[in-house]
Amino acid sequence: MIAAHLPALQIVVPLVSAPLCLLLRRGDLAWALALAASWAALGCAALLLQQVLSTGPISYQLGGWAPPWGIEYRIDVVNGFVLLIVAAIGAVVLPYARVSIAHELPEDQHAAFYTALMLCLTGLLGVTITGDAFNLFVFLEISSLSSYVLIALGRDRRALTAAFQYLVMGTIGATFIVIGVGLLYMATGTLNMLDLAERLPPMAESRTVLAAFAFLTVGAGLKLALFPLHFWLPNAYAYAPSVVTAFLAATATKVSIYILLRFFFTVFGTAYSLELVTLENLLIPLGVAAILVCSTVAIFQTNVKRMLAYSSVAQVGYMVLGIGFASTTGLTAGLVHLFNHAMTKGGLFLALGCMVLRLGSVQLDSLAGLGRRMPLTMFAFVVGGLSLIGVPLTAGFISKWVLVQAALEQGNWFVAGVVLVGSLLAIVYVWRVIEAAYFRPAPGGDPAAPNAAAPGGEIVEAPLSMLIPTWILIGASIYFGIHTSLTLGVAERAARFLLGGGA
Amino acid sequence: MDALGLYNYWIAIVLMMTGFYVVVSRGNLVKKIVGLNIFQTSVFILYISMSKVSGGTAPILAEGFETYSNPLPHVLILTAIVVGVATTALGCALVVRINEAYGTVEEDEIQSQDQEA
Numbered sequence: 001m002i003a004a005h006l007p008a009l010q011i012v013v014p015l016v017s018a019p020l021c022l023l024l025r026r027g028d029l030a031w032a033l034a035l036a037a038s039w040a041a042l043g044c045a046a047l048l049l050q051q052v053l054s055t056g057p058i059s060y061q062l063g064g065w066a067p068p069w070g071i072e073y074r075i076d077v078v079n080g081f082v083l084l085i086v087a088a089i090g091a092v093v094l095p096y097a098r099v100s101i102a103h104e105l106p107e108d109q110h111a112a113f114y115t116a117l118m119l120c121l122t123g124l125l126g127v128t129i130t131g132d133a134f135n136l137f138v139f140l141e142i143s144s145l146s147s148y149v150l151i152a153l154g155r156d157r158r159a160l161t162a163a164f165q166y167l168v169m170g171t172i173g174a175t176f177i178v179i180g181v182g183l184l185y186m187a188t189g190t191l192n193m194l195d196l197a198e199r200l201p202p203m204a205e206s207r208t209v210l211a212a213f214a215f216l217t218v219g220a221g222l223k224l225a226l227f228p229l230h231f232w233l234p235n236a237y238a239y240a241p242s243v244v245t246a247f248l249a250a251t252a253t254k255v256s257i258y259i260l261l262r263f264f265f266t267v268f269g270t271a272y273s274l275e276l277v278t279l280e281n282l283l284i285p286l287g288v289a290a291i292l293v294c295s296t297v298a299i300f301q302t303n304v305k306r307m308l309a310y311s312s313v314a315q316v317g318y319m320v321l322g323i324g325f326a327s328t329t330g331l332t333a334g335l336v337h338l339f340n341h342a343m344t345k346g347g348l349f350l351a352l353g354c355m356v357l358r359l360g361s362v363q364l365d366s367l368a369g370l371g372r373r374m375p376l377t378m379f380a381f382v383v384g385g386l387s388l389i390g391v392p393l394t395a396g397f398i399s400k401w402v403l404v405q406a407a408l409e410q411g412n413w414f415v416a417g418v419v420l421v422g423s424l425l426a427i428v429y430v431w432r433v434i435e436a437a438y439f440r441p442a443p444g445g446d447p448a449a450p451n452a453a454a455p456g457g458e459i460v461e462a463p464l465s466m467l468i469p470t471w472i473l474i475g476a477s478i479y480f481g482i483h484t485s486l487t488l489g490v491a492e493r494a495a496r497f498l499l500g501g502g503a
Numbered sequence: 504m505d506a507l508g509l510y511n512y513w514i515a516i517v518l519m520m521t522g523f524y525v526v527v528s529r530g531n532l533v534k535k536i537v538g539l540n541i542f543q544t545s546v547f548i549l550y551i552s553m554s555k556v557s558g559g560t561a562p563i564l565a566e567g568f569e570t571y572s573n574p575l576p577h578v579l580i581l582t583a584i585v586v587g588v589a590t591t592a593l594g595c596a597l598v599v600r601i602n603e604a605y606g607t608v609e610e611d612e613i614q615s616q617d618q619e620a
Contacts, residue, residue, distance in 0.1 A: 032540055134582075141586045145534065152597055157601075161599050161601060161613055161617075163597055164597045167597065168526060168535055168594075171539055171543070171590050172523075175543055179546055182546065492589060
């Protein structure tokens with residue numbers, strides 16, 4: 001009985017927990033509720049993916065209204081996989097949030113923070129699960145509006161301007177998506193994605209459909225920080241509270257990439273996106289530019305959070321490259337990197353959050369000598385950094401390996417070279433942090449010297465409630481670098497589904 | 504189907520470009536929100552225009568009326584208006600907070616304050 005309603009529960013549980021968090025008022029109670037809800041969401045996502053893998057796509061009719069009239073939730077291998085990523089990150093980040101948020105936010109904002117976080121999780125899960133184009137926009141706005149609030153909670157006043165900038169860019173992006181959906185409705189008279197996919201091919205030459213395609217691409221591009229539409233991202237990630245940065249970096253851009261995939265391959269179909277509009281001529285150059293430009297910019301950052309934010313834009317470039325190849329291998333690379341990067345970047349930002357807790361800042365200079373004083377946190381950062389570079393035995397290596405394979409399959413030596421250069425640039429920016437933490441003496445020469453920014457005096461290791469989630473994500477980025485059957489297997493099935501059965 | 508007969512689409516395009524231009528060109532954060540609102544409104548008009556059936560009345564069942572406008576886009580736009588209101592409210596709240604923190608809502612003054620810090 002309950003199993004039949006899993007798709008609805010996936011959304012309803014976090015959605016209902018959000019206002020309850022606000023009603024509870026007390027930060028610790030709200031935290032406990034949010035924790036329970038996020039774990040329930042993870043359970044739903046895991047069961048759904050298992051069900052999809054064994055019995056094929058699930059269609060759920062909300063309120064019993066049959067598609068294409070009613071809103072349909074449709075879960076196949078692709079969004080089952082993305083649902084699991086989003087829910088897993090939510091479930092790992094919440095145990096971490098309690099101490100980190102208690103440190104970074106005033107007491108009276110805690111309940112509101114968890115409300116916004118759960119709304120954001122609801123929105124991201126909703127975007128992923130829905131099979132209705134307009135419903136997708138509504139969930140997208142739920143997640144976006146709550147993420148503007150979350151970013152604005154940062155302690156630095158620049159968080160406010162960053163959130164405002166993101167609000168303007170994000171609203172333009174979302175409005176572009178509505179325009180695109182509206183034009184599609186105008187041409188076909190339906191909003192259900194599968195129904196759209198059936199009705200679009202006969203009118204592929206129509207200018208309305210072409211305009212819809214353009215609006216949707218640019219709108220989703222703004223949301224996923226596709227180079228050169230990424231200007232909102234570095235500031236937003238740099239000044240948001242640490243937990244929020246980790247959560248958004250690991251989920252928000254990934255879900256936007258999913259939107260792009262869904263529209264390109266399911267709604268418009270491979271034939272339209274790649275043969276008629278020749279999208280790869282747009283995606284591959286933009287991906288290459290993102291990798292080269294943003295990795296280089298990352299090298300010159302002195303704020304480590306900002307550095308990783310630029311690196312995120314570069315990593316989005318890898319995923320877009322994978323999509324641009326439009327081969328099974330390419331899409332597999334894109335999807336696997338989506339998963340691996342979520343683990344790696346989430347873990348890295350959580351490690352940075354531990355440093356913020358003890359140091360009060362993540363400026364490169366303040367990290368001097370940290371390797372001795374916070375060995376576990378710093379080592380987590382090193383391992384995450386290795387995965388970011390793509391060293392063998394880490395998850396980052398697997399996705400880059402598949403990506404290079406996809407490039408060579410098409411004889412594209414240039415792109416394969418770019419992927420390698422991107423890794424070299426990543427070595428430089430990760431090394432700058434390692435050099436500061438391990439090879440520079442702590443300020444004042446005394447490794448145990450009290451730091452002005454840490455009121456507790458001596459800098460000690462972060463508490464276990466923060467270290468364990470950090471190491472879960474970092475551990476995952478090692479585990480999935482060695483045992484690739486789960487990630488690669490699912491990603492490959494998803495890629496085949498998108499190219500073959502989805503159109 | 505002459506171009507002028509579709510004048511409501513022209514209005515939507517003009518509003519869209521006006522709003523977009525205001526967002527991009529103005530440094531005052533309040534004006535940016537105003538621009539954003541105009542930009543969103545143009546989409547409302549686009550949706551409402553497409554739902555109009557010539558000679559159609561409001562979609563209420565009554566005797567003597569056979570042709571109705573398509574109600575679905577109206578409902579969609581009702582949702583989009585709510586989203587727009589929420590965005591505006593949040594944007595305004597952020598502007599108030601920015602004004603408290605910086606003492607100004609001009610983008611260039613905020614930037615110069617950030618660079619000094």
